[in-house]
Amino acid sequence: MISAVFKKYFAVFSIAFKASIYFRNRILAQALVQIFRITILMLVYSFVYSQVNVNSDVTLQVAVWSIAAYFCVLSIRFKNLFNDINFDIKSGNIEVILSRPLNYLGYRIVNQLGSDINSFFLPVLASFIILPIAIGFPELTLTLPYLLGVLFIVILGLLVGALLYSLVGLAAFWLEDATPVYWIIDKGVLLLGGSYLPIAFYPEFMKLLVYYSPFGASMFVSHIFYSDFMTRLPLLILVQLVWIIILVIVINIVYRKAYKQLTVNGG
């Protein structure tokens, strides 16, 4: 049973991956944008660290690699789920997916992952080429528990992000234009995920939001280079799991209600 379900979604992932290769130029352009952001921020932080005595245990390497990790994960654009779900509902295209033996949101999430996995690896590769030459590596002890911890944090974070944007997408069932809600969520992730400023520089009350909100939880990947990452790892995983459970329950309730009022126009 589980194997059959896995095979179905793996097929969706594979076909989305294969179809995305057709857009080679787009993949390259998206990767270049992320590489550009990482490079600019690296130059900015290099300048800041050379001018100011930063009173923190966050070194230049930690600050830049954290931001790089954020933008690499951002390359998997789960934020597009909002547009896709919105389009499916407004255009009636949802009927095509609903007529297949798949869960609608499951299909959308896996399809997005398959479409963007290419865009993810290019910035990762570029970061591992540019950053070590330009600023070097942060101080890390690469152990198996650490690597597994990073893997968990990335996967669970992606899932939190996917669920968050799916939930906003479902708002299209009720709202004529759900874009303002999307903007709030998106900027929440941007601000609390550690995109432009390392989390360690945040004031204490904002750190609480970073650690306990779903926005921050979707981007815990930006914490993986901090010296206390392994100490905090159980808390981070727990927070992500709690948010996944909450979001799954809320989405389930919202989707059931939304599905009842689905309208698809015909001829």
Next chain:
Amino acid sequence: MEMQSAVRVRGLSKIFTVPVKKGGNPAASQIVAVDNISFDVKEGEVLGFIGPNGAGKSTTIKMLTGILIPSSGSIKVAGYDSQTERGKLVMHIGTVFGQRSQLVYNLPVTDSFDLFAKLYELESKKYQARRDYLFEAFGINEYFNQPVRKLSLGQRMRAEVALALLHEPKIVFLDEPTIGLDIVAKQALRDTLLKLNKEQGTTIFLTSHDIGDIEMLTQRTIVVNHGQIVVDEDTLKLKNRYMQVKSVHLSLKEKVKEFADKRFMDIRINGKELNFKVDTKKHAINEIIKDLLNSYQVEDIDITNPELEDVIREIYQTK
């Protein structure tokens, strides 16, 4: 022995609540899209489900396929309740929504078939045999490795229908499958569907605006309007009663001043163009064409079925 029902619908209704503004205040208005309809479709039957725009046919088809939830009533399709057993139901039905595509746009046709084989859990050998059969039947062999985006509309629609039939569904729902197709592509699709129905006994539930689809494909027709069933009868009987009048358009080499023939109705002359209608129940169309070709120098001739809206109007007038 009596045939089993592939579709069983009882007291089906769908009411949509639509937001409206009353004097600047938000309010809600209710629209009855489907109004207490009941019918059965036998296994192996080809049913035409027709009606004008907004009649409720697409809403009905979407309730039958489990996409929309009915406001009231019950539906059994292929033995499954479309509301409570949607997961099982979708494994046994095929759907084609003429204005939307199930094919992966940038990949070759065969990739969409590979995907569907996994979605419908088809065993590898069975899948290959079925795919080869459908490629042959629908003439897809000549373009199966071309990206979908490069196909003509006719080629795409054939691939869409074949894809919907890949998992050997007990019943296939075709919502406007011939929309936008030229006459040759329409005929090719109709022929293949008829062949499949005969060879494999697939039940076909068809909606179309094209009377030709209904005339050539279906054994029984249900006409709906304002969410209610207006007519439910044998297509042949319906055809004899309402679809026998064909429109004829002639382009002649010379201008015609007078044209009179008791066999023709609604004659209109416009220079070299001649339009009239013929009741094919009373007069054989082939004899009329022969007479016209003998009497006039004809440049072009066009014979068309009545428009769906005209047929429905006539049904109303005679009821």
